[in-house]
Amino acid sequence: MGEKTMKALVYHGPHQFSLDDMPVPQIQEPGDVILRVTLATPCTSDIHILEGHIPFVKWPITLGHEFCGEIVELGSAVEGFKVGDRVTCLPGAFCNECEMCKSGYSSFCTHGGCYGNFLHLPGALAEYIRIPFALQTMKHIPEGLVEEDVLLAGDMLGTAWFGITNAEVKKGDSIAVFGVGPVGMCACILAKKVFEAKTVIAVDLAQYRLDAVMNAGVADYIINSGEEDPVKKIREITGRKGVNAVVETAGVQSTMTAAARSLGIGGILSTISLFSKPLELPLDLMPNRNLQLKTGIQQCEGVDTIIELIKEGKIDTRFMQTHRSPLNDIIHALDIFGGNKDGCIKYLITPYER
Ligand SMILES: [Zn+2]
Ligand SMILES: [Zn+2]
Structure with a gap:
């Protein structure tokens, strides 16, 4: 050198x-x-x-x-x-x-x-x-x-792994991802291809991002929240029950409120956002439905497994x-x-x- x-x-x-x-x-x-x-x-x-x-x-x-x-x-x-x-x-x-x-x-x-x-x-x-x-x-x-x-193994996928495991996504679950920027897209990949969620619903304002996850086969439904009310649409998709978990990546008031309101009984709101100011949560609703909120920063705990899964062709x-x-x-x-x-x-x- x-x-x-x-x-x-x-x-x-x-x-x-x-x-x-x-x-x-x-x-x-x-x-x-x-x-x-x-x-x-x-x-x-x-x-x-x-x-x-x-x-x-x-x-x-x-x-x-x-x-x-x-x-x-x-x-x-x-x-x-x-x-x-x-x-x-x-x-x-x-x-x-x-x-x-x-x-x-x-x-x-x-x-x-x-x-x-x-x-x-x-x-x-x-x-x-x-x-x-x-x-x-x-x-x-x-x-x-x-x-x-x-x-993208260490940062985008590592952060999404943290969000998905916090959300306790299991085979057959329905989950929504609010905000499908790069980390949200990785959350869709993991939910669909690795954790085998039955229904993955992607929510965003940018149609090109929604189209990208749909075309990649890692979302079952896409909702453009500029055009439709995501809470109403998610209730329709899930037969009024709401989703088992939401992974939230946008970190703004509207997505946090809609994320909480989209959950079914016992649902988990897993946010991987870093917030620049305090926000309100619909606490009038959350205890009555046994909802949980999880936050934090990833500790790269999933990265070795992620690299293995890339090798196996499960993550692309x-x-x-x-x-x-x-x-x-x-x-x-x-x-x-x-x-x-x-x-x-x-x-x-x-x-x-x-
Ligand atoms: Zn980063
Ligand atoms: Zn140390």
Whole structure:
């Protein structure tokens, strides 16, 4: 690795970001690995950072936490991997030794953090990235698979896994997904293809997203909530009973209220949204129907299983990968992806072209 500088998408404060020349990262600890990023994709939370909605992110920082790479250098403590191996990574790094990690809350690790987000680990919308605690964070790309197959395993699918398992989706259940952006689409995939829900109902305002899940065969019904009342429609579909569970991904008042009102007796409202302000819940209704509310941040607990299921062909996210450009075009990519333009679902970023 002869280069001293690399291209990286750097956040300089709300609405200020550019493709800059940055130092190529170096090994700092024996557990570190340096990856050449082979494929990455911006996440909706990167857009929230760029818009200044996530105040704890300090700048300047390189963004990006959804990526695959090729190992170019390993620290002395990293066993089981070698230079040239292709890996996919979890969205953050964690030590596996602190109190938080030992209690199963690795996302709150005292020594780790999410790349390009909190605790200031530089991110993956760059040519190279340093992976601390690499043994916990990196996953080999299984033989026969390529980057595109596993790119979404750690963040989009990992978050959806958390939402679906919190929702306790079982074979034969009926479930609704409110908000079918990338994570909601992954929730539809898991509900239909892995947890074998009988009825998956997708609710969104964007018709192209609804069409995408319907065409991919991961939703049985689609409801455009700009045109129809989703609560009324869900009652119709379920013979007035309501659904067993809702996975909510939009995090706004209208979806939270409609989600609660769509549940049948004993139903679970599993939200994977991060809320920017307090919202109201229909608590006049929830105890009388034994409804439960579950919230939280994923701890990447499903990712190994997810990669196995991708290998078995049960999970396929290719239909979501609508756009693709080299890192050279990242500013344009963020405009298209962040603005939900041109039918964009996920925008893949390939290495910088010199
Ligand atoms: Zn993310
Ligand atoms: Zn830890």
